[in-house]
Amino acid sequence: MAYGMHTAPDTLALIGHTPLVRLDGPSKATGCDIFGKCEFANPGASVKDRAALFIVEDAEARGTLRPGGTIVEGTAGNTGIGLALVANAKGYRTIIVMPETQSREKMDTLRALGAELVLVSAAPYSSPCHFVHTSRRIAEETPGAIWANQFDNIANRRAHIVGTAEEIWRQMDGRIDGFTCAAGTGGTIAGVGLGLKAKDDNVTIALTDPHGAALYEYYECGELRSEGSSVAEGIGQGRITANLEGAPIDTQFRVGDQEGYEWVRRLLNEEGLCLGLSSGINVAGAVRLARALGPGRRIATILCDTGFRYLSTLHNPVWRGEKGLVEPVV
Ligand code: PMP
Numbered sequence: 001m002a003y004g005m006h007t008a009p010d011t012l013a014l015i016g017h018t019p020l021v022r023l024d025g026p027s028k029a030t031g032c033d034i035f036g037k038c039e040f041a042n043p044g045a046s047v048k049d050r051a052a053l054f055i056v057e058d059a060e061a062r063g064t065l066r067p068g069g070t071i072v073e074g075t076a077g078n079t080g081i082g083l084a085l086v087a088n089a090k091g092y093r094t095i096i097v098m099p100e101t102q103s104r105e106k107m108d109t110l111r112a113l114g115a116e117l118v119l120v121s122a123a124p125y126s127s128p129c130h131f132v133h134t135s136r137r138i139a140e141e142t143p144g145a146i147w148a149n150q151f152d153n154i155a156n157r158r159a160h161i162v163g164t165a166e167e168i169w170r171q172m173d174g175r176i177d178g179f180t181c182a183a184g185t186g187g188t189i190a191g192v193g194l195g196l197k198a199k200d201d202n203v204t205i206a207l208t209d210p211h212g213a214a215l216y217e218y219y220e221c222g223e224l225r226s227e228g229s230s231v232a233e234g235i236g237q238g239r240i241t242a243n244l245e246g247a248p249i250d251t252q253f254r255v256g257d258q259e260g261y262e263w264v265r266r267l268l269n270e271e272g273l274c275l276g277l278s279s280g281i282n283v284a285g286a287v288r289l290a291r292a293l294g295p296g297r298r299i300a301t302i303l304c305d306t307g308f309r310y311l312s313t314l315h316n317p318v319w320r321g322e323k324g325l326v327e328p329v330v
């Protein structure tokens with residue numbers, strides 16, 4: 001059977017309906033069937049196209065976003081790319097605020113889409129210079145602008161309840177034992193978690209948290225505490241966003257960059273899949289979940305974006321050397 005063999009009426013109809021692929025190496029390593037949801041197949045090449053579309057259409061429905069209006073957002077890049085493509089298709093402007101630490105490919109993609117790019121230095125969330133606060137200020141000061149507010153706007157997770165979760169359920173024929181992914185805004189883990197639990201309360205929902213994020217400790221012992229750091233873009237959260245409120249997390253894993261990178265490398269070399277580090281961390285989490293649940297189980301995770309977005313970083317040996325990532329021993 002050929003996947004994606006449908007004719008879409010327009011670009012926005014290409015968002016979602018992504019294929020699910022069985023990952024052979026992770027499946028063989030665990031005796032389970034581990035599947036990856038190919039979010040790199042979205043038109044903006046990441047999972048965030050889904051949230052972008054829902055956020056824009058929610059603002060249109062509320063009447064806050066009017067013809068010719070402007071969408072402002074703070075983002076690690078992928079949400080900005082999703083918003084810019086949705087805005088172009090619907091006739092809006094975009095202003096995107098992004099930390100300068102993110103990959104050059106994301107910045108170039110945003111410029112190519114015609115977004116106005118505002119780069120800020122990396123700052124803690126408590127600082128007024130943080131990209132999220134900067135984007136809110138710009139939205140307040142720009143006439144006819146809305147602030148997308150992906151972290152606390154639950155139109156984000158709704159995209160995953162009605163879209164991603166529903167698709168995974170159907171693609172796995174309703175036979176799924178566990179799901180895991182990491183959190184940036186938390187929209188994916190909370191939305192897919194809520195959506196799958198509504199279908200079958202026995203599906204185990206596991207959070208995979210990178211180093212430097214505070215959610216592992218929160219779900220483990222109720223305290224937002226972090227240790228270490230991660231170079232993975234787009235994931236790592238230090239607070240309970242509105243999207244994360246009520247997320248049905250049953251268990252949690254903490255996965256380091258090196259463990260995630262080893263899966264990125266293996267999937268590239270052995271299966272021809274070029275992914276980013278958040279996808280590798282998700283696959284490492286799926287392997288942990290498979291081992292926790294035992295052989296024969298069916299587990300899904302998210303392949304968040306394309307590795308072609310990280311040719312100057314993760315897929316560049318000089319950058320990897322600087323960040324201390326080493327090649328897996330095969
Ligand atoms: N991976 C990448 C590469 C991302 O850009 C994001 C979004 N920030 C995520 C994972 C996490 O998705 P979410 O915001 O839904 O938690």
